[in-house]
Amino acid sequence: MSPIMLRQFWSLVEMTRASIPLTMDDPSLAQWLLRRVRSERSLNNVEADILTDYIRSRLPLIRDLAQDQAC
Incomplete structure (x- = not known):
């Protein structure tokens, strides 16, 4: 996945x-x-698969960030 x-x-x-x-x-x-993400940027199938895997691996962190915002 690209840094951008x-x-x-x-x-x-x-x-x-x-x-x-x-x-x-x-x-x-x-x-x-x-x-x-797709609403803001066009992704091909490979990029979407890579991003999905990345998102899944970071869900605990994403949930923690969202919960901190809610508190």
Whole structure:
């Protein structure tokens, strides 16, 4: 994954963390985040697969960030 895509993803997480739906299960939340990225940037299938794997590996951190925002 490119550094630009990583920066864009984490920027999106930071900007939307107050609205991240924490009640979703992990696969649904990963798809929700992927849809948000796709709404801002065009991704081919390979990029989408790589980003999905990355999101899934970072879901605990993303949930923690969103919960901190909610508190």
